[in-house]
Amino acid sequence: MLSSPPSIGGVLEPREASAIEDQGQPEPIDGIRHANPLQSRLIRPRPFFVPSDPLVVLDGVAFAYGDRPILQDLQMRFRRGQVVAIMGGSGCGKTTILRLIGGQLRATSGRVTVDDQNVGALHHDALYALRRRMGMLFQFGALFTDLSVFDNVAFPMREHTDLPDSVIRDLVLLKLNAVGLRGSAHLKPSQLSGGMARRVALARAIALDPMLMMYDEPFTGLDPISVGIVANLIRRLNDALGATSLLVTHDVEASLKIVDYVFIVAEGRIVAEGTPEEIRDSREPIVHQFVHGEADGPVGFHQPARPLAQDFGLETNR
Amino acid sequence: MIGALDTGLRHVGARVVDGVWKLGCATRFTGTVLLRSGMAFRRPQLLLDEIYFTGVLSLIIIIVSGLFVGLVLGLQGYETLKRYGSADALGTLVALSLVRELGPVVSALLFASRAGSAITAKIGIMKSTEQLSAMEMMAVDPFGRVLTPIFWGGVIAMPLLAAIFSAFGVFGGYLIGVVIIGVDDGAFWSQMQANVDLRSDVINGVIKSIVFGVAVTLVALFEGYDAPPTAEGVSYAVTRTVVTSALAVLALDFVLTSFMFTGV
Numbered sequence: 001m002l003s004s005p006p007s008i009g010g011v012l013e014p015r016e017a018s019a020i021e022d023q024g025q026p027e028p029i030d031g032i033r034h035a036n037p038l039q040s041r042l043i044r045p046r047p048f049f050v051p052s053d054p055l056v057v058l059d060g061v062a063f064a065y066g067d068r069p070i071l072q073d074l075q076m077r078f079r080r081g082q083v084v085a086i087m088g089g090s091g092c093g094k095t096t097i098l099r100l101i102g103g104q105l106r107a108t109s110g111r112v113t114v115d116d117q118n119v120g121a122l123h124h125d126a127l128y129a130l131r132r133r134m135g136m137l138f139q140f141g142a143l144f145t146d147l148s149v150f151d152n153v154a155f156p157m158r159e160h161t162d163l164p165d166s167v168i169r170d171l172v173l174l175k176l177n178a179v180g181l182r183g184s185a186h187l188k189p190s191q192l193s194g195g196m197a198r199r200v201a202l203a204r205a206i207a208l209d210p211m212l213m214m215y216d217e218p219f220t221g222l223d224p225i226s227v228g229i230v231a232n233l234i235r236r237l238n239d240a241l242g243a244t245s246l247l248v249t250h251d252v253e254a255s256l257k258i259v260d261y262v263f264i265v266a267e268g269r270i271v272a273e274g275t276p277e278e279i280r281d282s283r284e285p286i287v288h289q290f291v292h293g294e295a296d297g298p299v300g301f302h303q304p305a306r307p308l309a310q311d312f313g314l315e316t317n318r
Numbered sequence: 319m320i321g322a323l324d325t326g327l328r329h330v331g332a333r334v335v336d337g338v339w340k341l342g343c344a345t346r347f348t349g350t351v352l353l354r355s356g357m358a359f360r361r362p363q364l365l366l367d368e369i370y371f372t373g374v375l376s377l378i379i380i381i382v383s384g385l386f387v388g389l390v391l392g393l394q395g396y397e398t399l400k401r402y403g404s405a406d407a408l409g410t411l412v413a414l415s416l417v418r419e420l421g422p423v424v425s426a427l428l429f430a431s432r433a434g435s436a437i438t439a440k441i442g443i444m445k446s447t448e449q450l451s452a453m454e455m456m457a458v459d460p461f462g463r464v465l466t467p468i469f470w471g472g473v474i475a476m477p478l479l480a481a482i483f484s485a486f487g488v489f490g491g492y493l494i495g496v497v498i499i500g501v502d503d504g505a506f507w508s509q510m511q512a513n514v515d516l517r518s519d520v521i522n523g524v525i526k527s528i529v530f531g532v533a534v535t536l537v538a539l540f541e542g543y544d545a546p547p548t549a550e551g552v553s554y555a556v557t558r559t560v561v562t563s564a565l566a567v568l569a570l571d572f573v574l575t576s577f578m579f580t581g582v
Contacts, residue, residue, distance in 0.1 A: 102455050131457035142452035156456045159463070204456075 053116075055080045055212060055244045056101055061110035063096055070096050071268045074110070083238050083245040085255045087290065088265035094248040095139075097265075098214045101246070102136060103127045114212065132160060135205035135243075139217040141197040143189040149176070149200050150185040156207040175203040178240075179233060195226030199233065206237055213243050219251040227254045234258060252291050256280065264290060340544070347540050350461055351469050357462035358470045364463070368471025372433040372535075376479055379432050380425055384483035387420055388412060388490020395491070396499055408501050409510035412491030413484075417514060417523045418579065421484035423571050426530035428483075429476060430563040434538035437468055438559040441542025442552035465543070469535050476531025477524050484523070522578045529574060530567050537563040 056078040063071040070093040078084050088094050099105040100112050103119045112119040117130055143152050153172045157163060163171070176182045179199040189197060198218060205213060215234060219227045235258040238245040249255045256262070256276040264272040264279070264287055272279065272287045279287060289297030309315040358365050395411040441464070444450050450460040488510075495501040514520065538559045545555035 104451065104454060128457040128459070131455055134455065136452070136455040138448045138452055140447065142448040144449055145447070156458070159456070159458045201452075 053080070054078055055115055056246070057111075057113040058097070058100070059111045059113070061100065061107045061112055063093070063100060063105065064108050069268060071100075074270060076263060076270065078244060078246060079261075080244050081238075081242065082260040083235055083247060083258055084261045084263070085247045085249055085259040086263045086265060087249060087252065087255065089250060089290070092265050093268045094250075094265055095216055098136070098216055098246065098248055101212075102131065102134060102214065132208060133210055134212045134214065135208070135210035136214045137198070137201050137205050137216065137218055139220055140194075141189070141201035143192075143197055143201055143204070145189050147189075148185070149181065149187050149189065149192070152189065152200060153185075153204045153207055156204065160208060171207070172203075175207055176200075178206070178237065179203045180229070193226075195222050195229065198222065198226070198230055202230070202233060202237070206241060209241055209243075211243055213238065213241075213245040215245065215247045215249070217249055218247065219249060219254050227251070231255070231258050252293070256291075266290075343544065344536075344540050347543065348536055351466055351536070351539065354459060354461040355466045355470065357459075358467040361467075364467040365470055365474075368467045369475050372429075372437070372468070372472050373475030373479060376429060376432045376475070377482070379428055380479045380483050381486050383424065383428055384416075384421075384486030385490045387424060387483075388416065388487035388492075389494050390490075391415060391420075391487065392491035392494030392499075396495055396501065405501050406505035407509055407513075408491065408495045409488075409506035409508075410513040412495070413488055413510045413514050414519060416484040416487040416491075417519050419571070419575070421480045421487065422523050422527040422530055423567060425480040425483040426476065426527065426534055426567045427564055429472075429479060429531070430534045430538070430567065431560050433472065433475075434534050434559050434563050435556045437472070437535065437538040438542040438545070438556045439552060441465070441468075441539060442545035442547075442555050445543065445545065446547035446552060465539055469539060472535030472538075473528065473531040476534070477527040480523065480527035480530075518578075522574075525578075526571065526574050529570055533566045533570060534563040537566060 054077040056076075058074045058076040061071060061074040061076075062069070074097070076097075086094050086097055096105060100107055101114060101119065103122065106120045114130060115133070117126070119127070119130070122130060143149075144155065147155065150172055153175050154168050157168050157171060161168075173182055173185065176185055179202050181196060181199055181203065184192070184196065184200075189200070192200060202218075213234075218230050218234065222230065231254045234245060234247065237243070247255055247259060256279065259276060261275060262273060262279045263270055266286060272282060272284050274282070279291060282288060282291070286298040288294070295301050305311070307315070391412045392408065395408050395415075396405055399405045399407055399411065441450075444464070450464070453460045453463060492506065496503050496506050541555040541559045541562070542552075545551045
């Protein structure tokens, strides 16, 4: 059983009530009927008390696959209640950071702490107990293809609670309602578009009201409307659930609008951090290149190679 | 010359190290599957679903193959026995060959290609689409929830399939021998009853098929779990499942037969 089971229909906690209310006519969250949903629909300050100590701390964390270093000497603190983006080019080790926090990988050195627990030192049962309070959205949703949308969202509830079917049904519909897909409960994952699959996976990830949400490239492969919807949901769900969200992404536009803080990672190190405004205004060459999507800069266009002349046989080897 | 030898030796060395490494991984995998088997038995519905998937859905191929093997055995057996004037022993020949060898071995080979390949593909694709990872992050152990029910489903389904294969084989032998060729009905069944021993023939056959069930499902699960998360990775893994488990079944059959039936 859960230490804190999801709240049950009828006795909604304020945060869930607000998530439902948002679905009503005056406050649509689908983002389509608004010129700029990201700015107009955000609930900014959280009304309830948030402890000031950080939820997740990475202290001098390094990670390597065999001899290949992926991350080096990371110092990161994620404050409670915030939405934080970890940005960087493809293959710079962003997703590895999420896997370290989720305990799927163990740091080669340093400490990863979640809610004052050292993730790397936890044994199987304690790690699984911690994971029950985390939600993760995978890059392509990772929905169970043999289960319907409804059963996918119900999966964590059925595995971790003894709630009767009627309560699970109500909870699943609430969660699906929060992502705007209550009408798609009967569909199979193969019948969903990419954006819908991502939203179903989001409903599944928040099924047990996690304290920590992790998003792995939530915007990849989505059309602009779906990007807006997903970005909006990430912010609103974080605030409605009172959770903390980590967002691994390389989509600068979508994420800078919704996050409170940004880390930029390059070659396994933090090269810059700050609020979205600070990042936007940064004169740091690498940050500037990343935010403005310039092809060449500190991160070179060409990967290391032999001299051009040598590859084309224009230079004789003597 | 020395360079080529050096490269060759390195290559062989790397292959050996890889092989030992994989063997170690497979052993750990087996241990984990056995240790986390609890959920498969605490939640019988999971187990029943897998028995349906690996067992019931394999019934058609098992029944049809059993029937044809029995028909061929009946024909060939009659041809040979007739030369020695002992066509009445046809029932014994058909039943013993099926119960001792053909039932367990052929049904295990069919099981490997029908259910084993499906298991590998399923696990491989679940892994490559991060479904297993997602389950882990939902604090649901993929071993307990997905892998061990498949394992025990296969181990339970295999002897049942082998028994059904043998039963239909005997029926096929009866059709050819008694109904078509005209061997004496009473002799066919009474000889069979007199010469097939429960312990040394039937039970040994069942033990064989349980061992084959363990081998085939473990190979299929491990190959799926170990597959690189790409289309090629999964397709190679499916091929390896069929090849490895077929060879394992034949090798294990020789070992088991040499223990069970020598000197009797």
